[in-house]
Amino acid sequence: MKTSKYLATTLVLLTTFFALAQNGKETVQDHLQIKVGNAQLERDTKELEAFKEEVSQFQTALENNDTKLADRYRQGILKAIEREIQQAEGKVARAKREVVQSSVEKGTNRREKRRNRRGYEGTQDDRRDMRRDRRNTRDDRRDKRDDVADRAELEARLENQKALYENAKADETLGNGILEKFIATMNNDLLETQEEIREDKGELREDRRERRDDRRERKENRLNG
16 A cells, blocks of 8 residues: 555656656747847847838939949849748748647646546645646647747748749839838738747746746645655
8 A cells, every 4th residue: 555655656756847847848948939039039120121221222223213223232132032031931940840849838738637637636735736737728728829820920921922022033123012012021020029029928937837836736745745
């Protein structure tokens, strides 16, 4: 009987330890995503302003019938668009990885929820654990939904930018609203990055709370064991 109780307690402690390790890993990932997001926001803001300035210089050269200068600015604009597309492809790849990460986090909390349900005895600690599990489930579903939506939006923006690039290569004057539409995609990208940073900070707060809960549960298991 004592052996069975010892094994059960050991299993609970190990499960809690692995949950702590997973939450610690998620916290590191959240910090990294916030750092990358802030750097990306700063870079994209500077590139947008530079792009607007180049567009203004290009349009001025066209108005002055300075075809040589206009062509030089046009080539610079096309290179800037190519760079934006390459960066957008990188953002889509990161967004796909974040969807996978959300699925892993969801699976970890689902396993912990099953464990708590199996050991449920109706105590105050058990009821608190169940409330925490329900809250974590809601958070995981929202995070996964947000990540999937972010990926879809980035993919749609990338396809739009590629289409505008093809139109730009075929139009020496870059008319028909091509430049204005591309600037709009860059503005939308900035807004999306700001929103992603807010989401990452929210996930960081959730992970910190889960780590506190896991530490408390491990302490309770030691006392009860």
